[in-house]
Amino acid sequence: MARRTHWFRTAWSRLRSGWQLLAAVTLGATVSWFVANRLLGGPHGGDDSAAFYAPTAALIVLSQARGVRLRQAIRVLAGIAVGVILGEVAIWLLGARSTAAVFVVILVAAGVSIAAKAPGVVRNQLTMSALFMVAVVPPNKELEPTRLYDALIGGTIALLITQVAGSRSPLGPLDTEGRRAFAELSGVLDSIRQALQRHDEKAALAALDRARQLDSRTAALRRAVLVADENLRLAIWERRSRPRVQAARAAVDQVDYAVRNTRALARSAVVLARMPDPPPQQLVAALTSLNQLTSCAAAVLAAVVSGDSDTADRHIDQAGKTAVATVQVMAPLLRHEQSLPVSTIISHIRMLVVDLLRSARADKPEVLNAIDQALDLPAVWKER
Numbered sequence: 001m002a003r004r005t006h007w008f009r010t011a012w013s014r015l016r017s018g019w020q021l022l023a024a025v026t027l028g029a030t031v032s033w034f035v036a037n038r039l040l041g042g043p044h045g046g047d048d049s050a051a052f053y054a055p056t057a058a059l060i061v062l063s064q065a066r067g068v069r070l071r072q073a074i075r076v077l078a079g080i081a082v083g084v085i086l087g088e089v090a091i092w093l094l095g096a097r098s099t100a101a102v103f104v105v106i107l108v109a110a111g112v113s114i115a116a117k118a119p120g121v122v123r124n125q126l127t128m129s130a131l132f133m134v135a136v137v138p139p140n141k142e143l144e145p146t147r148l149y150d151a152l153i154g155g156t157i158a159l160l161i162t163q164v165a166g167s168r169s170p171l172g173p174l175d176t177e178g179r180r181a182f183a184e185l186s187g188v189l190d191s192i193r194q195a196l197q198r199h200d201e202k203a204a205l206a207a208l209d210r211a212r213q214l215d216s217r218t219a220a221l222r223r224a225v226l227v228a229d230e231n232l233r234l235a236i237w238e239r240r241s242r243p244r245v246q247a248a249r250a251a252v253d254q255v256d257y258a259v260r261n262t263r264a265l266a267r268s269a270v271v272l273a274r275m276p277d278p279p280p281q282q283l284v285a286a287l288t289s290l291n292q293l294t295s296c297a298a299a300v301l302a303a304v305v306s307g308d309s310d311t312a313d314r315h316i317d318q319a320g321k322t323a324v325a326t327v328q329v330m331a332p333l334l335r336h337e338q339s340l341p342v343s344t345i346i347s348h349i350r351m352l353v354v355d356l357l358r359s360a361r362a363d364k365p366e367v368l369n370a371i372d373q374a375l376d377l378p379a380v381w382k383e384r
Contacts, residue, residue: 010320022041028062029055032154057154079125087133170231177224177306181217182298193287196279204273208266214259263346272341282330289326300360319362323353327374
């Protein structure tokens with residue numbers, strides 16, 4: 001039932017995103033054409049059909065995922081500018097509409113793109129612009145930068161549409177995806193706990209399958225960081241919020257590590273569930289406490305994104321206490337010889353605790369030393 005609900009939510013999210021993208025692309029292309037061809041006119045005069053480069057640029061930019069549109073607009077303009085220069089040089093040396101000029105333009109454009117390791121959109125725009133100059137522009141006609149002009153119009157309008165879409169809540173997507181990522185991680189940890197508590201191999205396998213899907217949530221969270229960063233780059237009046245995005249970006253790296261360790265924990269739980277003896281209850285209690293630590297980390301990220309430093313500090317302190325309590329619950333198991341799966345799970349829980357502490361910026365040396373001392377490890381953490 002949970003998997004079916006997750007599938008419907010994912011399908012609905014993709015459908016909604018598809019409709020939003022379709023609306024943005026349609027609006028961007030239409031407005032770009034109108035502005036370039038009818039409103040501004042520019043080098044086209046009044047109604048020159050060459051203005052189709054404006055909606056083309058808008059389509060290229062808007063078809064990219066949010067978070068990389070500003071970068072993509074710059075790449076489109078850079079590719080067109082270099083292509084125009086290359087075409088001009090080829091015309092000056094070899095003449096317009098000559099086979100030699102076309103051959104040299106294609107060869108040089110490919111060579112420059114490969115040498116510069118340019119992305120696909122830059123290669124395409126560079127080559128097309130250069131070919132347009134040598135093969136389409138009539139000889140002896142004065143050069144007018146219509147293609148660059150149109151690309152500037154289309155790219156600007158695409159970015160304006162992007163900014164309008166994110167102006168109401170520039171950090172909203174980051175907050176939403178942060179909550180979803182931690183909620184899914186918490187759900188997986190709880191599934192592992194239930195599987196061990198019931199000594200149920202099938203439940204452990206289901207938890208492992210669910211853990212393998214956590215990467216999609218981490219990827220969505222990384223995209224949300226890019227979207228928030230792009231929104232703030234375009235919204236000058238919100239520049240003071242950029243440190244929040246930087247803090248969230250650092251937290252995402254630790255969440256990624258936590259996801260990897262959760263998968264390893266789930267695999268070890270499957271092995272332990274296959275053992276004839278039931279798992280120690282201390283592991284179940286430690287997983288319960290670990291889930292509470294996950295909630296603390298989620299609360300810290302939400303507070304950081306919203307700019308509520310007091311709430312963040314309060315949850316950071318709570319995260320440190322919960323982390324130490326998590327390790328102390330399972331510490332008695334180390335006083336006796338344990339099976340390999342039990343020892344492995346203890347190790348994974350300890351690594352998960354550290355990952356979550358770092359994601360919550362609660363990895364103070366005294367907390368880390370208390371964790372290691374509870375496991376009879378040397379205290380090696382020092383003040384940074």
